[in-house]
Amino acid sequence: xxxxxxxxxxxxxxxxxxxxxxxxxxxxxxxxxxxxVSYPLNFGTQYWNKPxxxxxxxxxxxxxxxxxxxxxRKPEHMIxxxxxSEKRTRGIMTIDFNIxxxxxxxxxxxxxxxxxxxxxxxxxxPIIHLTLTKPDGSKIxxxxxxxxxxxxxxxxxxYVKYVESPLRxxxxxxxxxxxxxxxxxxxEFGSTLTPLxxxxxxxxxxxxxxxxxxxxFTNIVEGTYxxxxxxxxxxxxxxxxxxxxxxxxxxxxxxxxxxxxxxxxVGLLFGFPVALFIGFITSTLTTIxxxxxxxxxxxxxxxxxxxxxxxxxxxxxxxxxxILIFLVFILGQNIWNIIVVLVFFGWSGxxxxxxxxxxxxxxxxxxxASIASGASSRWIMARHxxxxxxxxxxxxxxxxxxxxxxxxxxxxxxxxxxxxLPTWGQIxxxxxxxxxxxxxxxxxxxxxxxxxxxxxxxxxxIAQGLEPVVNPRLRRMR
Amino acid sequence: xxxxxxxxxxxxxQTLRGEVKAVDGVSLDIEPGExxxxxxxxxxGKTSMSLGITRxxxxxxxxxxxxxxxxxxxxxxxxNEQYRNDVNWQKISMVFQGAMNSLNPVLKVxxxxxxxxxxxxxxxxxxxxVEVLEIFDKVGLPPETYDRYAHELSGGMKxxxxxxxxxxLNPPFVILDEPTSALxxxxxxxxxxxxxxxxxxxxxxxxxxxxxxxxxxxxxxxMAVMYGGHIVEMGSAEQVILSPKHPYTEKLLASxxxxxxxxxxxxxxxxxxxxxxxxTGCNFHPRCHMVMDICRERDPPTCYPExxxxxxxxxxxxxxx
Numbered sequence: 001x002x003x004x005x006x007x008x009x010x011x012x013x014x015x016x017x018x019x020x021x022x023x024x025x026x027x028x029x030x031x032x033x034x035x036x037v038s039y040p041l042n043f044g045t046q047y048w049n050k051p052x053x054x055x056x057x058x059x060x061x062x063x064x065x066x067x068x069x070x071x072x073r074k075p076e077h078m079i080x081x082x083x084x085s086e087k088r089t090r091g092i093m094t095i096d097f098n099i100x101x102x103x104x105x106x107x108x109x110x111x112x113x114x115x116x117x118x119x120x121x122x123x124x125x126p127i128i129h130l131t132l133t134k135p136d137g138s139k140i141x142x143x144x145x146x147x148x149x150x151x152x153x154x155x156x157x158x159y160v161k162y163v164e165s166p167l168r169x170x171x172x173x174x175x176x177x178x179x180x181x182x183x184x185x186x187x188e189f190g191s192t193l194t195p196l197x198x199x200x201x202x203x204x205x206x207x208x209x210x211x212x213x214x215x216x217f218t219n220i221v222e223g224t225y226x227x228x229x230x231x232x233x234x235x236x237x238x239x240x241x242x243x244x245x246x247x248x249x250x251x252x253x254x255x256x257x258x259x260x261x262x263x264x265x266v267g268l269l270f271g272f273p274v275a276l277f278i279g280f281i282t283s284t285l286t287t288i289x290x291x292x293x294x295x296x297x298x299x300x301x302x303x304x305x306x307x308x309x310x311x312x313x314x315x316x317x318x319x320x321x322x323i324l325i326f327l328v329f330i331l332g333q334n335i336w337n338i339i340v341v342l343v344f345f346g347w348s349g350x351x352x353x354x355x356x357x358x359x360x361x362x363x364x365x366x367x368x369a370s371i372a373s374g375a376s377s378r379w380i381m382a383r384h385x386x387x388x389x390x391x392x393x394x395x396x397x398x399x400x401x402x403x404x405x406x407x408x409x410x411x412x413x414x415x416x417x418x419x420x421l422p423t424w425g426q427i428x429x430x431x432x433x434x435x436x437x438x439x440x441x442x443x444x445x446x447x448x449x450x451x452x453x454x455x456x457x458x459x460x461x462i463a464q465g466l467e468p469v470v471n472p473r474l475r476r477m478r
Numbered sequence: 479x480x481x482x483x484x485x486x487x488x489x490x491x492q493t494l495r496g497e498v499k500a501v502d503g504v505s506l507d508i509e510p511g512e513x514x515x516x517x518x519x520x521x522x523g524k525t526s527m528s529l530g531i532t533r534x535x536x537x538x539x540x541x542x543x544x545x546x547x548x549x550x551x552x553x554x555x556x557x558n559e560q561y562r563n564d565v566n567w568q569k570i571s572m573v574f575q576g577a578m579n580s581l582n583p584v585l586k587v588x589x590x591x592x593x594x595x596x597x598x599x600x601x602x603x604x605x606x607x608v609e610v611l612e613i614f615d616k617v618g619l620p621p622e623t624y625d626r627y628a629h630e631l632s633g634g635m636k637x638x639x640x641x642x643x644x645x646x647l648n649p650p651f652v653i654l655d656e657p658t659s660a661l662x663x664x665x666x667x668x669x670x671x672x673x674x675x676x677x678x679x680x681x682x683x684x685x686x687x688x689x690x691x692x693x694x695x696x697x698x699x700x701m702a703v704m705y706g707g708h709i710v711e712m713g714s715a716e717q718v719i720l721s722p723k724h725p726y727t728e729k730l731l732a733s734x735x736x737x738x739x740x741x742x743x744x745x746x747x748x749x750x751x752x753x754x755x756x757x758t759g760c761n762f763h764p765r766c767h768m769v770m771d772i773c774r775e776r777d778p779p780t781c782y783p784e785x786x787x788x789x790x791x792x793x794x795x796x797x798x799x
Contacts, residue, residue, distance in 0.1 A: 365579035369643075372532055372574075373594045374566030383593075387584040400788075 006056040008469045017466020024458035032273035034379040038204030043270055044420040047437070048262065052165065056246045057261035058110055062443050064251040075105035080227075082243035093236060097229040097243045104222050108204040110248035116143060117166035118232075118241025122157040124234040125150055131230070132207060135223025138186045140207070144169060144177050158237070166244070172203055181206050188235040191215070256443040259434050264427065267303035268447055275405050275455055278335070278423075281343045282404035291348035291389065294354025295381050299362055309332075312348035320345050321410070328416045335418040343406050350396055354389055363387040398463040409452050420435030479550055481651050482508040482531075487544035489523075489530045489690045496754045497540055500526035502707035504544075508700075510650065511681040515698030515715065517691050517730070519750050523707040524687045525575075528653045531685075532572055533561055549650060567594045569622035571644040577636040577658045580643075581628035588624030591643045598647060613642045616679075617672060622697040632666040638672065645676065658693065670696055691734055695719050703727050706751040713787030723789040725766050758790065770798055 178195035255265035412425025592606035732744035779795035
C-alpha cells in the first residue's frame, strides 16, 4: 500500500521504455542547451531566411558523408578565407593574399566565387587582380580584374567599404572572368572558344581541368591550387580586411543543403530548442488550464460545472485542424499565437477527465471532515483534491507534449509556421514546396521528419514508463 | 449556561419520492462538560441531526429551521461565511464515522491535524507542529506519527489522530458520530477510555452518537433515544437505562443481549417507519406492544414522568386534553 517517491522512481526506472525515453530526452536537452548558448536568438531572421547569407553555399547538395557510399568522388565544398596579407612595392603598391587549396574529385566543382571585405582607401580606388596557378604549373593570369567603384562625391577619405556586405563576384556570371579564360585558352592551347561559349559550357572545367586527346576539358587536374590575390593600391595607408574564395562542391556538411544553399544541419539544430519550447509551454499551459477548470468544475458543481462542461463539449465537437488553420491565419503567423491556439483547443479533454476524477474524490469523508473544519473551497481543492489527481495531471502533461510538437509541425507544414523561427515542420514544408521528394533530395525530407518522430516518441516513452507508477494496476509484480 | 440549546429543529430532505422528515422537531440541552448519548436505529435521524448542527447540509435539503444556540449565540441567523469562520471547528468539531476515511491518504497525518490551526489561527506549519505534537501526546500518540501516512497507522492510532484533530482548537463542544463503530472491541475500549479521560480533563461537552446502548452508557451523563426523527425519550443515563418510560426504549433495552441472564434477547416487530409517509399519530404505534387507539390518531404529548426525564408518549399524557 505504501508507495513513496523512491518506490515510484524505481518503478519508473525498471521499464526499458522509460530508460530509452530518459536517454533521448537528455540528448534532446543537451543539444537544445548547446544551440541556445551558441546561436543568436534572431537566427531565423538574421541568417536562416536571408538568401545573401547562404550565397556562398552549394545549392541542394547531399551531406558529405554520402561520399563513403559513392564510387564517384564529388568535390567537397570549400570556403577559403584568409586575412594574412603582405604589402609589397614593385613599382606599384599591392596588398597580396595567397590561398592554397587541394582539389581531389571526379566531378568538377559547381561554381566559384570571390569576395573581399573591409576595404579602406584614401585616394584612387584599388584594383583587384586574381591569378590562379594549377597544380601542373599552368597559370591563369588576371583571371579576374575588378576595380572598386569611385566613392560618391562629397565623401571624405578615408573611404571605408564592404564592411556589412562584402564585394562579391560570382565567377560564372562575370564577363571579365570569361574573357580572361578565353585569353588563357588561346595562349595556352590555341583554342578559339569565345567567352560566350565558355559561359555556356561552364567555366569550371577550364579552371580546374586539362584537355584530353580530343581537346575536351574532361580531366580534372588534381593537386594543390594556388590563388593569388593582388590588390593594387594607390595610397600607402590603404588596407584590406580579408578575402574569401569559394569552390562550390557537390557535397556539404553533415546534413547537406537545400536549394537556397542553407546548411540543413544548422537549421535542424535550431529546431531542437524550438520544438521543445513549443512542446513544453503548450503542454504546461494546457494542463494548468485543464486541471484548474476540471477541479473547479468537479468540486464546485452546479452552474459553474454546467458552464465549463458545455464549453468543453463545444470545443471537443469543433474540428480542430481547420479551426487551427483559420485562427493562425487570422491572428498571424507568430509562435505565441500558435501556442495560444493550441492551448485554447487542448484543455477541454483533460477538463472532462479531471472532473470525473474529482467527482469521485470529493465524496471521500476526509473532504467532508475538511469542510466541517471550516476550510474554504479553494483550500480543499488545492490541498485535498489536487494531490489526488496530481500524478495523473503530470502524466497527461507529458502526453500532451508530443501532441503540441506534432500540431506545430502540421501547421508549419501547411505553411502557417512562424517565419522568424525555423522549425522542423517548416524545413519539411520548404522541401515539399520545392519538390525535394521528386528531385530525390532525401536529406531535406527524411531528417526533419525523423526528428519530429523521435522527439515525440521520447515523450511517449516517458509517459509509458510513468503509466504503471500512476496506475497501480499496471505495476508488475516483483 | 447551556453549551448547546436546540429548540424545534426541523430538517427535511427533498427526494424523488417526496419529503423525508429526517429530523422532525427536536429539542435538547447540553451543559458544559456533559456528554449526551444519542441512540437509535439506523435511519432514525441521528446523523442528520449532527449534520444539522454542523451545517454540513446535503444539497437536497428542503426545510432547515429551528433554533440552535451555542454558548448563548444563535447559530441559525449566521451567514454561511460567518459560520465557517467563527463556529466551524473552533466551537463545534466532529469525529466522523470511520477514522480511515477521515484522513487524506496522500497527505501526511500531522499536517492534516494541523490544518484547522492553519485555517483558523493562521499559524505557520512549524508553530502548528508544536501544538499538534502536544495534542498527540494527550491522546497517546508518539511524535513520529506526525510524518506518517494514514495507511501506515493501525485502526486505533487513526482513531486517535481523528480525535486529536477534533480537539486541536480546543472546542467547547464535540460531536462524535459513531466513533467506534468500525473498530474491534479492544480498540473500542481504548478509545472510550481516551474519550472519557479527555472529557474529564478538558471539560468538553459532547454528543455521542451510536446505536450501541451499552457503549453509550459507558460515557454518557444523559441519554436521548431517537425514533423516526423525534427524540422519544431523554433523561439521565441512569433513568433511561434503569427505568425506561417509552415502550421503544424498553424494547431497545430488552433487545440487548445480557451476559449473565438466561433471558432471550427480545426484538421489536416490524420495521422502522418510512419517513416520507410516517404513520399518523405516534411514529412508533405500528410496532408498539402497548398501543392504544389515541396513539394512531394524535401526535403524542411531551410528558415529564420523573424529574429530568422527558418522554413523548400517550402512556404518560392526559388523553382528554
